[in-house]
Amino acid sequence: MSIKEEVVKKAKAAHKAARKLANLNTNLKNQALLAMADALEENVDKIFAANKKDLEYGKDKGLSEALMDRLLLTEERIKKMANGLRAVEQFDDPIGEVLEMKKRPNELQIGKVQVPLGVIGMIYEARPNVTVDAAGLCLKSGNAILLRGGSEAINSNKAVAEVISKAAYENGIPEGAIQLVETTDREAVQVIFGLNEYLDALIPRGGPGLIQAVVNNSTVPVIETGVGNCHTYIDNEADVVMAKDIIINAKTQRPGVCNAMETLLVHKDIAEEFLPEVIKKLQELDVEIRGDEIVQKLGTDIISATEEDWETEYLDYILAIKVIGSLEEAVDHIHKYNTKHSEAIITENYHKAREFLNVVDAAAVYVNASTRFTDGGEFGLGAEIGISTQKLHARGPMGINELTTTKFVIYGEGQIRE
Amino acid sequence: MSIKEEVVKKAKAAHKAARKLANLNTNLKNQALLAMADALEENVDKIFAANKKDLEYGKDKGLSEALMDRLLLTEERIKKMANGLRAVEQFDDPIGEVLEMKKRPNELQIGKVQVPLGVIGMIYEARPNVTVDAAGLCLKSGNAILLRGGSEAINSNKAVAEVISKAAYENGIPEGAIQLVETTDREAVQVIFGLNEYLDALIPRGGPGLIQAVVNNSTVPVIETGVGNCHTYIDNEADVVMAKDIIINAKTQRPGVCNAMETLLVHKDIAEEFLPEVIKKLQELDVEIRGDEIVQKLGTDIISATEEDWETEYLDYILAIKVIGSLEEAVDHIHKYNTKHSEAIITENYHKAREFLNVVDAAAVYVNASTRFTDGGEFGLGAEIGISTQKLHARGPMGINELTTTKFVIYGEGQIRE
Incomplete structure (x- = not known):
């Protein structure tokens, strides 16, 4: 035959x-x-x-x-x-x-x-x-x-x-x-x-x-199904303690899966206060950091991020970080590079939270939570056969x-x- | 450009x-x-x-x-x-x-x-x-x-x-x-x-x-969307007056559309009683009849139906007719040739009606009605952008x-x- x-x-x-x-x-x-x-x-x-x-x-x-x-x-x-x-x-x-x-x-x-x-x-x-x-x-x-x-x-x-x-x-x-x-x-x-x-x-x-x-x-x-170039955007009005916990979870709890974070976007007004400690902590957890010029100044051993980094689903202990001027700019970046899987904003601001939920085009859009939850079991569907993008x-x-x-x-x- | x-x-x-x-x-x-x-x-x-x-x-x-x-x-x-x-x-x-x-x-x-x-x-x-x-x-x-x-x-x-x-x-x-x-x-x-x-x-x-x-x-x-090789099956327990009205409607009310009937299946036990009058009426309405051997004996000017006829969506004043031994045989014929659009059974029997609705694989399955109703307006959806098959x-x-x-x-x- x-x-x-x-x-x-x-x-x-x-x-x-x-x-x-x-x-x-x-x-x-x-x-x-x-x-x-x-x-x-x-x-x-x-x-x-x-x-x-x-x-x-x-x-x-x-x-x-x-x-x-x-x-x-x-x-x-x-x-x-x-x-x-x-x-x-x-x-x-x-x-x-x-x-x-x-x-x-x-x-x-x-x-x-x-x-x-x-x-x-x-x-x-x-x-x-x-x-x-x-x-x-x-x-x-x-x-x-x-x-x-x-x-x-x-x-x-x-x-x-x-x-x-x-x-x-x-x-x-x-x-x-x-x-x-x-x-x-x-x-x-x-x-x-x-x-x-x-x-x-x-x-x-x-x-x-x-x-x-x-x-x-x-x-x-x-x-x-499945390819997830997922972003988390830290707004200037974010609770930074919550933001840090979510970032570490979204990147390191299980980096080889599609709902893990691949790129972190941080508002310029809190980058200096927020990033140094987070980068250090991530590096302690063996995460390789790739960042833009501003990010490179806020830590050590940071590789310069290229266009390819914004596009890549690493599925690995690697994180790309970019400093962003506004919510709108963050959304534009996400729409340019995402795979329509899972995207999150961390903010205390009611209007920005609603705006992000409304305008971001993805299968799952989060406010103040780790993207790692995009999963049939976590969403209460019982088992899952895959994640449609x-x-x-x-x-x-x-x-x-x-x-x-x-x-x-x-x-x-x-x-x-x- | x-x-x-x-x-x-x-x-x-x-x-x-x-x-x-x-x-x-x-x-x-x-x-x-x-x-x-x-x-x-x-x-x-x-x-x-x-x-x-x-x-x-x-x-x-x-x-x-x-x-x-x-x-x-x-x-x-x-x-x-x-x-x-x-x-x-x-x-x-x-x-x-x-x-x-x-x-x-x-x-x-x-x-x-x-x-x-x-x-x-x-x-x-x-x-x-x-x-x-x-x-x-x-x-x-x-x-x-x-x-x-x-x-x-x-x-x-x-x-x-x-x-x-x-x-x-x-x-x-x-x-x-x-x-x-x-x-x-x-x-x-x-x-x-x-x-x-x-x-x-x-x-x-x-x-x-x-x-x-x-x-x-x-x-x-x-x-x-759209291709409809639609069948109507006349069971031996059909109301023959209703069956006749439905057939004429499904074939002639607007033959050029996808929900019009293209093949008529008739149970062998009522073929002789039912078909001669229906064929005559359809021919009066300018419908060309193509049938199997039994059908050809029940009327005049009936062309011998070929494999191609069972497969064809005529969208025209042409009807293929086949005499069938049982509900099961009718369902098998439908599954062999249909385009999963609209299929109907005409019967007074409760069990056969339920059986047909359950087993026939099509977008719309009817009991005792014309297939011509498969339409966004008729189904109460307002306008329609097409009919998915x-x-x-x-x-x-x-x-x-x-x-x-x-x-x-x-x-x-x-x-x-x-």
Whole structure:
């Protein structure tokens, strides 16, 4: 079978299963989710054996320590994946909910019902947990899924997908609902990009390179996710103690994730009072500082920031700092460089807070809080399938509701159009 | 200026205007809409002069009668466009509405606010009224618009766009909010497909060729609209009098639109009783019938239906008819050939009605009514910008709410992530 044939065959099977999945009983879906969770825990040895292969191959290939850590599966991490499925079991089933229902003057009764998207394609990098999280959320929302993980994790993904799909099918989930593309050839991704007949949406999860490749090449509708060049603007009327705590949290609590701060903007009137201490503290925490001319004068070991720094999502212990003349200038900088993910202002001023919330164009806009909160769990959506940075369909953290669409159902008594 | 430069310049201007439009006062937008409506009526002579050029050119080019009729602007049609803008003025402004607001355990207050998409691109064919309708809906919902109409209507579109944008800008709408691409070169469309930096969504309106070209070539997120290969299934437990009225309405009341019926499916147990009279009546109304073998025996002058007939959206006085063994078979036929637009069942049976509503995958699913009702006005959405046949973002008739997205606004008091 050619690569194209393999991928199309799997997509077709998912498409076929999706029809049955759309009207599946909630209790049955929940039972399957619990069985999938148990199966993961019962098959740790099998999963470890597969994971070991990936780790060995990764070591030979010279993967970075961070990547190797992402690949690694431990008993605790498998338990976490299983508990993720148990958490999804607890969610309300969104499918079949009537969001509105109205009667028209001609007595037609028109309702809007929540239904699954159908088949969701996921293209992601080296985290095997995405395989489980995505399968669980899709199953609960009545969607079939076509998974395409990174080649580095292929053995782990295969083992995990086999374990959960076997448990799912044994518990009444239609065969074909969970599909993993097993070839690691890049051609498979090109094939997926053109599967409009079988896929209803494609969600990429990974670095900017992966996401841009999907956005630029897929004819299947894409939900763009994840890249976060996030800013925090410290207004001249900020509570400086609060500002300092928020900055340190937004930069250092977990710098490798998309909602971490990448650029700090500081109003010129408080730069001299505020920055020296903050820069020192950040440097103590191993953060490399890159700044404009004024910033460079307010500390030591500060690299001169270039245009590229304002554009970069470091995902690392690096922070760009710029001194800004006004709220308006801060907003202009943000709009010039941001990726529409998460932006924050720190201020005590009522009008500036409202202004910032109103005018900044991003998925999440904050007053007096760390951008690190942009997350499905923190926003109360339960689990998340990704963070949308586009405007169509969903924006910000996407939970189970964002894996649904609607259809109009119309109850008539013989109405015809005049 | 090259074609690319012209198009990019207009998109940039729209993008710039969109920032201001997003926070525009509702009263100001309403005043502008009324001024635009008045300006259309005050400038009929100018618009007629431009329209005459298009009509002459169309005549030379040998456009079909139907296309010539679409192109033609009359005093009545201009009044209708103006009244469309007045109707939009009456709509509630969707922008700024807080759709939900909750408090998290850490006291963060997280709200979801309705905001404009930003800049919407419209690629459409030869109806100058789309220029006005789309501009009005986008303006009310705080979006800038980049219009690209068919070359046949270019002079009419230019005149109309000039009249309404002048009136808009004179009434406080930011300059640049309404952009018409004036070159008729096809290269302009290729440029639009890649304007991800400036456009937030692209909506094609027209025939299947246009829509497929946009879906297959645009990297800007597309909302696929309009193609409707709609079915009506007459169950063996149907009220045959009602069924007949609905069929005639769905096929002949306005066959050239996307919600008209294209294929009739009839249960085998009532085919002999039901079809002869219906076929005769349809033929009297100039409908050409194409049918399977059984259908051909139940009337005269019936052409043998081919695979192509089941696939075709005729948009004409042609109907394909197939005799079907069961509800399940009808659903299978629909899923094989439909474009996920509008599908109907005619039945008196409670269970079959519910089954059809549940399992059929389409934007609008009907029991005992004509598919012709799938329309923003008929569904109570006010005006419509198109009918989405995809599942992401919007499904079915799209009104002003479908031209919006959301953003999360987060009110903190210094919260940091643990």
